[in-house]
Amino acid sequence: MTNQFTRSDKAYQVFEEEQISRGIDIDQAVEQIKALQIETPSWGYGDSGTRFKVFQQEGVPRSPFEKIDDAAFVHELTGACSSVAIHIPWDHVDNFAELKDHAQAKGIGLGAVNPNLFQEDIYKFGSVTNTDPDVRKRAVDHLLECADIAKTIGSRDVSLWFADGSNYPGQVDFRQRKHWMYEGLKALYEALDENQRMLIEYKFFEPAFYHTDLADWGMAFNMANKLGGKAQVLVDTGHHAQGTNIEHIVAYLIDEEKLGGFHFNSRKYADDDLIAASLDPYELFLIFNQIQLASADTNPDVQKTAKDIAFMLDQSHNVEKKIPAVLRSIMNVQTQFAKSLLVNHQALAEKQVQQDVLGAEQVVREAYEFDVRPLLHRVREELGRPIDPYKAYEQSGYEANISSRGKGGMSW
Ligand code: AOS
Ligand code: ZN
Ligand code: ZN
Ligand code: ZN
Numbered sequence: 001m002t003n004q005f006t007r008s009d010k011a012y013q014v015f016e017e018e019q020i021s022r023g024i025d026i027d028q029a030v031e032q033i034k035a036l037q038i039e040t041p042s043w044g045y046g047d048s049g050t051r052f053k054v055f056q057q058e059g060v061p062r063s064p065f066e067k068i069d070d071a072a073f074v075h076e077l078t079g080a081c082s083s084v085a086i087h088i089p090w091d092h093v094d095n096f097a098e099l100k101d102h103a104q105a106k107g108i109g110l111g112a113v114n115p116n117l118f119q120e121d122i123y124k125f126g127s128v129t130n131t132d133p134d135v136r137k138r139a140v141d142h143l144l145e146c147a148d149i150a151k152t153i154g155s156r157d158v159s160l161w162f163a164d165g166s167n168y169p170g171q172v173d174f175r176q177r178k179h180w181m182y183e184g185l186k187a188l189y190e191a192l193d194e195n196q197r198m199l200i201e202y203k204f205f206e207p208a209f210y211h212t213d214l215a216d217w218g219m220a221f222n223m224a225n226k227l228g229g230k231a232q233v234l235v236d237t238g239h240h241a242q243g244t245n246i247e248h249i250v251a252y253l254i255d256e257e258k259l260g261g262f263h264f265n266s267r268k269y270a271d272d273d274l275i276a277a278s279l280d281p282y283e284l285f286l287i288f289n290q291i292q293l294a295s296a297d298t299n300p301d302v303q304k305t306a307k308d309i310a311f312m313l314d315q316s317h318n319v320e321k322k323i324p325a326v327l328r329s330i331m332n333v334q335t336q337f338a339k340s341l342l343v344n345h346q347a348l349a350e351k352q353v354q355q356d357v358l359g360a361e362q363v364v365r366e367a368y369e370f371d372v373r374p375l376l377h378r379v380r381e382e383l384g385r386p387i388d389p390y391k392a393y394e395q396s397g398y399e400a401n402i403s404s405r406g407k408g409g410m411s412w
Contacts, residue, residue, distance in 0.1 A: 005377040005387045012374040019370075022344060026375070029341040033379045038264070038333055039083045039111040039312040040074055040326050042067045042091050046410040048316040055319060059402035060409030064091040065102050066402075067410070070323055072106035073398055077389040078330050079380070083111030085159065085312055088146055090116065090412050100153040110153045112199070112261070112312060115146040118163035118207070126164040128184025129177035129213050136180060143188040150196060157261065157310055158188065159234060161201040165208025165215075174211065181213050182223060189227045199234035199261040199310065200224050204241055206271055216240075217249050224258050232260025236314055237276075237284070238267040247286040254294040257305040262287075263314030264333055273316035275325055277332035284333065285368050288340035296345055323398070327390045331376075338375050342367035 005012075019026050045067045047060050061067040064086070071084035084103065093099050103110050117127035117139050125131065127139035143158075150158050164181070166172040188198055202220040205212055214220050217233060224231040233253050240246060253259035264276040264284070277284045294306035311333070317325045343364055351360035377387040386392035393399075 005381050007378060007381075009374065009377075012378060015370070015372075015374040019342060022342070023346070024342055024344065029338070029375065030379055030382070032341055033334065033338055033376065034079075034383060036080060036334065036337055037082050037311065038080055038330055039085050039310065040071050040081045040330070041085045041087075041312065041314055042071065043087050043412040044313060044315050044317060044326055045070045045322050046090075046412045048412050049318045054411060056407045056409075057322065058407050059399060059405050060322065060407070062405055062409045064093055064099060064410075066405065067091070068099070068103050068106060068108070068110075070402070072103070072108045073393075073396075074323060074326050074330070075108050077327065077386060077392055077396075078334075079383040079385045080330055080334060081108070081326075083109045085112040085114060086110055087114040087116055087412065088142075088149060090410070096149055096152045110155055112157040112159040112310065113146045113150040113153075113155050114159045114161070115142055117142060123163070126172075126177070126213075127162060129162075129164045129172075129180045131172075136184065140184050140187045143184065144191050147188055147191040147196070151193065156195065157197050157199055158192070159199045159201065159261065159312075160185070160188075161203065161234075161236075162214055163207050163212075165205070165210070165212035167208060167210045169210065171210070177213050182226065185223055185227060185231070189231055192230050194230070196230060197260055198227075198231050200231060201234040201236055201239070201263065203236065203239035203271065217253065221253065221256070221258055225256075232258050234261040234263060234310075235259065236263035236265070236271075237287075238263075238265045238271040238273060238314075242269075246283060247290045250287050251290040251294065254291070254306050254309075255302055257301055259305060259309055261310035261312060263312055264329065265313065265315045273314065275315065275320070275332065276313060276329040277336055278328075281332065281336055282368060284336040285339050286364075288337050289343055289364060289367075292340050292343065293345065293348075321399075324390060324393060327393055331390060334376055334379075335372055338372040338379075339368050339370060342370055342372070 016026050045061050047054050047056050075081040100110055122135050130136050146158055200220040202214045202216050204215050220233045224233050266274040266279040268279055291306050294302055297303050313329050348363045380387045
């Protein structure tokens with residue numbers, strides 16, 4: 001693939017000069033962007049949609065192996081997506097070691113293992129919080145199966161999202177279910193190796209419309225706290241009420257050493273699972289800003305937490321093409337991450353101490369307003385990747401290649 005960028009480019013030179021004059025260490029920023037890895041979701045490559053219709057697209061993977069092929073091509077183009085999250089049983093295969101080998105041969109790894117506790121009839125009234133002890137046991141067994149799979153494929157994280165909830169007042173016993181939720185989580189916790197993590201996701205509604213057992217970050221945080229060091233919270237950017245200050249939640253959780261991961265996506269109304277940063281790029285920038293600030297904390301444990309967050313996409317591509325949607329998301333995430341590296345922390349701290357409201361806001365906003373394309377071009381060139389992965393995909397012939405898969409590939 002051809003690159004048309006060189007560091008002698010005028011745009012890059014102007015950019016570098018300006019950042020150096022602002023006190024930004026540009027080489028360090030380059031290294032940090034190079035190190036940024038964003039896991040892509042296997043289900044983002046499959047056919048997905050809404051409760052109204054799932055449109056079938058041509059070229060969608062027909063097996064978990066083909067999902068990995070697509071994820072590997074995304075990594076080849078970006079250098080930023082070295083692992084792919086799997087969902088069980090969507091990605092169930094008889095031999096997980098073989099799936100792992102396949103991924104490795106393609107240049108990526110298998111990432112977080114996502115148990116699925118929402119698509120079987122038995123889970124109609126809940127999984128780990130079901131009043132039926134047999135269903136609760138089935139749910140816990142599935143969690144344990146996922147822990148085993150994670151060990152087999154050498155995955156560190158088991159990502160947990162529960163659809164458990166209710167639709168009407170009086171339908172369930174909130175406090176009883178809180179205890180069952182804890183018991184289910186604890187069973188998984190105990191099955192994990194010391195170097196593994198369980199990431200607890202929360203969501204305020206949907207599919208349940210009255211109450212959800214893990215409805216917000218406080219509930220997930222409380223569970224993770226009671227469980228111990230192997231349990232952390234996962235923030236899905238689409239899982240909050242309108243207007244929620246997500247970057248505040250992020251800062252709070254990092255400070256408690258309890259933020260373990262993200263599911264990036266965009267939302268306009270609810271859990272829309274649109275392309276990351278397609279709607280509110282400033283929100284994602286502000287989230288990364290909190291992560292950068294915490295990465296420079298004087299407390300080494302806070303620093304460590306901030307530097308050890310699993311970044312993942314969680315998107316559902318309804319009418320858009322799958323691989324380009326993933327590429328656009330990755331590029332959007334890189335853009336906001338790069339901008340967050342341009343905040344002058346020292347200047348910000350000074351403005352805060354001076355109680356200079358507008359001065360502090362200016363320090364943050366000014367970073368956001370820079371055009372970071374020259375910086376990203378340099379990074380991609382140094383990584384030996386195309387400077388525009390999206391365009392490179394269009395020119396690669398990959399799409400024509402996978403069209404031989406036809407329609408009717410895997411859903412999710
Ligand atoms: C559901 O709303 C959550 O975001 C989960 O992370 C879910 O497991 C994922 O979207 C795959 O369905
Ligand atoms: Zn999610
Ligand atoms: Zn979601
Ligand atoms: Zn979502």
